[in-house]
Amino acid sequence: MWFRNLQIFRLAPDWAYDTDSLSAALQKGLFQNCGATQRMALGWVPPRGNEGELVFSVERQQLIALGVEQKLLPASVVRQYAQAKLVEIEATQGYKPGRKQTREIVEQLETELLPRAFVKRGLTYVWIDPVNRWLLVDASSSARADEVMEQLKLSLGELPVTLIKTQLAPATAMTQWLAAGEAPGSFSVDRDCELRATAEERAAVRYVRHNLDSEEVRSHIAGGKSATRLALTWNDRVSFVMTEQLQIKRLAFLDLLKEDAERQSENADDLFAANFVLMCGELAQLLAQLIEVLGGEGE
Numbered sequence: 001m002w003f004r005n006l007q008i009f010r011l012a013p014d015w016a017y018d019t020d021s022l023s024a025a026l027q028k029g030l031f032q033n034c035g036a037t038q039r040m041a042l043g044w045v046p047p048r049g050n051e052g053e054l055v056f057s058v059e060r061q062q063l064i065a066l067g068v069e070q071k072l073l074p075a076s077v078v079r080q081y082a083q084a085k086l087v088e089i090e091a092t093q094g095y096k097p098g099r100k101q102t103r104e105i106v107e108q109l110e111t112e113l114l115p116r117a118f119v120k121r122g123l124t125y126v127w128i129d130p131v132n133r134w135l136l137v138d139a140s141s142s143a144r145a146d147e148v149m150e151q152l153k154l155s156l157g158e159l160p161v162t163l164i165k166t167q168l169a170p171a172t173a174m175t176q177w178l179a180a181g182e183a184p185g186s187f188s189v190d191r192d193c194e195l196r197a198t199a200e201e202r203a204a205v206r207y208v209r210h211n212l213d214s215e216e217v218r219s220h221i222a223g224g225k226s227a228t229r230l231a232l233t234w235n236d237r238v239s240f241v242m243t244e245q246l247q248i249k250r251l252a253f254l255d256l257l258k259e260d261a262e263r264q265s266e267n268a269d270d271l272f273a274a275n276f277v278l279m280c281g282e283l284a285q286l287l288a289q290l291i292e293v294l295g296g297e298g299e
Contacts, residue, residue: 001063001275002258003125003138006248007145008287010297011133012160019057022064022128026054029155031067036115041069042151047125048272058273061280062128066148071117078113082106124148132284135161140249164246167295171244174227181213183232184293189213190231190239195220204228234286242290253282 017025031043045067046053056063085105090096097105125138126148137145153159177183178193189212196204205220221227228244237257241249257278265271291297 001125001272002251002253002279003127003136003283004249004251005138005140006251006283007137007139007142008164008246008248009135009137009149009161010164011128011130011135012162013133015130015133015160017128017130017156019055019062022062023055025155025157026064029151030054031069034069034071034119037111039071039073039114041067042147043067044151044155045123047123048269056272056276058277059280060131061276062130063276064126064128066124066126066151068122068124068147070120071114072120073110073113073117078106078110081109081113085109126152127280127283129280129284132288134284134287136283142245142247164291165298166246166291167298169244170242170246170294171226171228173294174230174242174244175221178212178217178227178230179221185289186235187289187293188233188236190233192229192231192241193217193227194229195225196228197223197225199224234289238282238286246294253279257282 026044029042029044031045032041034041043066044054045065047056047063047065054064082102082105086097086102089101089105124144124147127134127136127138129136137148139145139148149159149161174193177187177189178195181189183189191209191212192207193212194204194206195217196202203225205225207217226244229241231239231241231250233239237254239250239252243249258275260274260278262271262274264274
């Protein structure tokens with residue numbers, strides 16, 4: 001149970017969902033498999049796989065999971081079947097089908113092919129920290145996070161959360177750190193970054209496994225480029241990439257943390273709980289210090 005990405009939201013002060021009330025609310029949006037002609041299905045599932053346990057809670061930290069099932073039916077496959085059908089109809093009626101008839105044939109074939117399509121399944125985890133008022137979605141894209149938040153809003157009837165904003169824009173901060181050759185506090189600059197110009201063409205340069213404390217990097221910054229992604233390490237314990245939207249990607253935890261969890265565990269359930277507790281503790285400190293070096297929260 002280690003998150004790989006963070007889409008960061010701030011819980012409103014009046015957030016009042018304990019484990020029982022949150023679980024009851026999620027019952028309204030339980031996951032159900034795709035129907036025969038349904039392209040996608042979304043719904044809440046037990047995060048540990050234990051039937052009936054929609055909210056896993058330990059030390060006032062909550063974990064929920066959104067199940068996603070999607071039918072894979074490429075448009076190229078539909079076109080292939082449709083083309084064969086259109087040729088057959090043209091030979092029968094003596095002229096090419098019109099636009100309306102073609103559209104109806106494509107829709108009919110989609111309906112016929114969907115029950116035979118491959119199914120892709122996935123889980124998106126959500127960590128809710130009522131103590132420090134965080135809601136974190138383990139998603140690499142804002143689109144996937146929006147998908148989760150929409151389902152959560154449908155279940156709760158409201159969604160008292162906001163995107164986190166800081167006094168110092170992440171792009172500004174990352175650019176300053178690169179120019180100075182170091183990051184503040186317990187953070188250190190790693191070896192990956194992306195610099196992008198603000199001009200219309202948005203010219204960009206990316207560095208991968210490269211020494212970023214160099215005149216070349218500073219020259220790009222002096223030329224008007226700013227950092228849109230930067231790899232960082234916090235406290236020599238957690239590495240990650242921060243984006244200009246304050247998204248956290250490629251989270252990686254020190255192996256010693258995972259070994260600590262394994263030593264504390266006697267079975268799979270214990271290990272899941274230990275991993276979750278350790279992750280929450282590390283990330284709560286990381287986020288607090290990250291917001292601090294970005295000047296604190298903005299309006």
